[in-house]
Amino acid sequence: MPLSHASDGVYAIAPTPFHDDGRIDEVSLDRMTDFYVDAGCTGITVLGIMGEAPKLDAQEALSIATRMIKRATSIPIVVGVSSPGFAAMRALTHHVMDQGAAGVMIAPPPTLRTDDQIIGYFRQAVAAIGTDVPWVLQDYPLTLSVVMTPNVIRRIIEENPSCVMLKHEDWPGLEKITTLRKFQSEGQMRPISILTGNGALFLDFEMERGADGAMTGYAFPDMLVDVVKLSKDGERDAAHDLYDAHLPLIRYEQQQGVGLAVRKYVMKRRGILASDAQRAPSLGITPQAIQEVEYLLSRVGRTDKRALIGR
Numbered sequence: 466m467p468l469s470h471a472s473d474g475v476y477a478i479a480p481t482p483f484h485d486d487g488r489i490d491e492v493s494l495d496r497m498t499d500f501y502v503d504a505g506c507t508g509i510t511v512l513g514i515m516g517e518a519p520k521l522d523a524q525e526a527l528s529i530a531t532r533m534i535k536r537a538t539s540i541p542i543v544v545g546v547s548s549p550g551f552a553a554m555r556a557l558t559h560h561v562m563d564q565g566a567a568g569v570m571i572a573p574p575p576t577l578r579t580d581d582q583i584i585g586y587f588r589q590a591v592a593a594i595g596t597d598v599p600w601v602l603q604d605y606p607l608t609l610s611v612v613m614t615p616n617v618i619r620r621i622i623e624e625n626p627s628c629v630m631l632k633h634e635d636w637p638g639l640e641k642i643t644t645l646r647k648f649q650s651e652g653q654m655r656p657i658s659i660l661t662g663n664g665a666l667f668l669d670f671e672m673e674r675g676a677d678g679a680m681t682g683y684a685f686p687d688m689l690v691d692v693v694k695l696s697k698d699g700e701r702d703a704a705h706d707l708y709d710a711h712l713p714l715i716r717y718e719q720q721q722g723v724g725l726a727v728r729k730y731v732m733k734r735r736g737i738l739a740s741d742a743q744r745a746p747s748l749g750i751t752p753q754a755i756q757e758v759e760y761l762l763s764r765v766g767r768t769d770k771r772a773l774i775g776r
Contacts, residue, residue, distance in 0.1 A: 466540070466541040466567050467541070467568060467599050468541060468543065468567045468568035468599040468600075468601070468629050469629050469658070470629045470630070470656045470658050471656075471658065472507070472508070472541070472629070472630055472658045472677070473507065473658060473660075473677035473678045473693075474506070474507025474677075474678045474693060475506050475508075475678050475686055475690045476506065476507060476508040476509060476510050476543060476660055476680040477501045477506045477508075477510070477680075477681075477682065477686045478681055478682035479497060479498075479501070479509055479510065479511045479513075479515075479516055479682070480515055480516055480517070480682065480725065480728065480729055480738075481494075481516045481517050481518075481521065481529060482494050482497060482739070483740065483742045483743065484740055485742050487742070487744050489528070490738070490739055490740065491532065492739065493738045494529065494533065494536075495532070496736075496737060497732070497737050498533050498536045498537050499536070501537070501540075501686060502539060502540055504686050504690060506686055507541075508540050508541040508542065509533065509541075509542050509543070510542075510543040510601075510680055511529060511533050511542060511543070511545065512529065512530060512545040512546070513570065514572075515682045515725060515728075516529075517744055518545055520744040523553070523556075523557075527560055530542070530544045530557075530560075530561045530564070530566065531561070534561065534564045534565045535565075541566075541567030542561075542565075542567055543567055543568050543680075544557070544558075544566050544568075544570070545569070545570045545572075546558045546561075546571060547570070547572040547603070549574060551590065551593035551594075554571070554593055554594060555593045557569075558594040558595070559595075562598055568629070568630075569594065569598060569600050570600065570601040570632060571587070571590050571600055571601070571602065571603065572603040572605060572609055573611040573613070574586070574609075575609050575610045575611060577611050580616075583611060583613055583617055583621075584617060584624065587602070587628075588624060588625070596626070596627050597627065598627055599627055599630075600625075600627055600629070600630075601628075601629075601660075601680075602618065602621060602622070602628050602630070602631050602632065603632045603634070604618065604631060604632065604633055604634055604635055605632070605634040605635075606634075606636075607634065607636055607663075608634075613635075615648065618631065619648050619654045622654055622655065622657055626655075628657070629657060629658060630658040631645070631657055631658070631659045631660070632660055632661075632662055632680050633659050633671070634661070634662035634663045636663055636666075636667075638661075638663075638671075639667065639670055642661075642671060642674040642676055643675065645659065645675075646659075646674070646675035658677050659676045659677055660676065660677060660678050661678075661681070662679070662680055662681045663681065663719070664682070664715055665679055665681050665683045665689055666715055666719055668681075668692060668693075668708065669692065669704060669705050669708045669709075672692070672693060672696035672697070678693045679693060682728060683711075683715060683728070684714075684727075684731035684732050684735065685731075685771060685772070687771060688708075688711055691707055692704050692707055707768070707769065710765055710769055711772075713765070714731075714758070714762065714765055714772075717757070717758065722748050723748050723750065723754065725747075726741065726750040727750060727754065727758055730750050730758060731762070734762075734774045762774060
């Protein structure tokens with residue numbers, strides 16, 4: 466199931482499950498993969514920023530991606546292959562594509578500054594991995610500090626036919642989605658799938674601006690599936706009502722530095738992960754933060770019973 470410009474729905478960004486001692490938890494990895502499939506996710510993205518990919522060695526990264534690809538046979542798997550050098554990017558890409566991955570995701574390195582540097586980088590990246598590999602362009606200036614204007618994105622897409630999806634994580638970014646869809650409608654840019662990230666913080670209006678779905682890691686991907694479907698079906702108020710119920714927890718998850726700890730804690734509470742451990746260096750979740758998350762879960766549960774974990 467290769468990626469295409471028509472790919473849509475919810476692609477869950479998968480965290481990497483660890484034991485408390487830092488070893489990879491393969492049992493939780495399998496359980497998490499099954500959960501995403503059962504939740505109705507269209508696909509899964511592994512080895513992204515949220516997956517703590519920089520903390521994995523090369524063999525661990527290969528093992529995790531391969532295990533997930535073999536486990537989730539019914540939905541496509543996208544593998545993050547961003548790397549400081551093209552040799553490592555090429556090797557990981559070729560391995561996971563040989564194993565059956567649907568495509569790869571590439572983020573720009575933080576050293577890029579000018580438009581020509583950004584466009585040239587992706588031209589070289591595509592030459593390195595092969596022009597036959599479908600790939601996702603990750604636009605995440607909040608973390609990566611690389612600003613790509615709509616015109617730069619359009620040029621990258623037009624120059625590289627194998628780029629079939631944009632992971633849109635700019636903020637504010639609603640106008641960027643509108644501009645890109647305008648390029649497309651006017652024939653200035655070929656069609657491309659747009660999935661949004663940022664913890665789903667703006668998913669409700671991103672769908673209305675022309676996004677095809679979400680590629681993010683909120684601890685309730687099953688809710689994201691429902692919101693995307695409701696939005697596509699024209700059930701605007703129902704989509705916003707469900708989204709609004711989760712918004713306080715989504716916002717809490719978006720705290721820089723501790724968001725992954727919160728997300729893993731909730732996934733542990735949902736029975737998906739055996740441990741909420743991260744690899745060092747990391748910031749854990751404090752007892753006071755746990756109390757706040759539990760309070761938020763109880764409030765979400767007034768509208769969405771899936772949040773009433775153990776209650």
